[in-house]
Amino acid sequence: MMGVARAGAAAPSLFLAFDFGTQRVGVASGNSLTHTATPLTTVAQQASGARFAAIAALIAEWQPAALVVGVPRHPDGAPHDNTRRAERFARQLHGRFGLPVHEVDERYTTTAALAAGAADVDAASAALILEQYFNHCRP
Numbered sequence: 001m002m003g004v005a006r007a008g009a010a011a012p013s014l015f016l017a018f019d020f021g022t023q024r025v026g027v028a029s030g031n032s033l034t035h036t037a038t039p040l041t042t043v044a045q046q047a048s049g050a051r052f053a054a055i056a057a058l059i060a061e062w063q064p065a066a067l068v069v070g071v072p073r074h075p076d077g078a079p080h081d082n083t084r085r086a087e088r089f090a091r092q093l094h095g096r097f098g099l100p101v102h103e104v105d106e107r108y109t110t111t112a113a114l115a116a117g118a119a120d121v122d123a124a125s126a127a128l129i130l131e132q133y134f135n136h137c138r139p
Helices: 051-060 082-097 109-115 121-137
Strands: 016-017 024-031 037-043 066-071 101-105
Touching: 016 037, 016 051, 016 101, 016 121, 024 051, 024 121, 037 051, 051 082, 066 082, 066 121, 082 101, 101 121, 109 121
Parallel strands: 016 066, 066 101
Antiparallel strands: 016 024, 024 037
């Protein structure tokens, strides 16, 4: 028997999340129905434009409704050089792909991914970033 959607119920939205780094960008996917995320891949720093070409291919494949970018901060919440780099990356994603981009505080995600024994720490960190977004923003 097929389920029937309730009137006014929103369809689940797919999200892609990014753990930005100067050498690598971890990528994860998740949806607003389950509020869970799955590590996908890591995009390595590449020649000019190649990083965004790889990201464009992921966006074309997954067709997300929005993107989420982890923004690192010092333990006290103060910004540092990588904070500004991640914010710039978020602006570039929005400018290139025209999708909504949400920024999430990503303190300690790499530490948590390492502690969990993740095979791909960057992608696992991106999944943690997306789960933080789901837990705090409830899309």
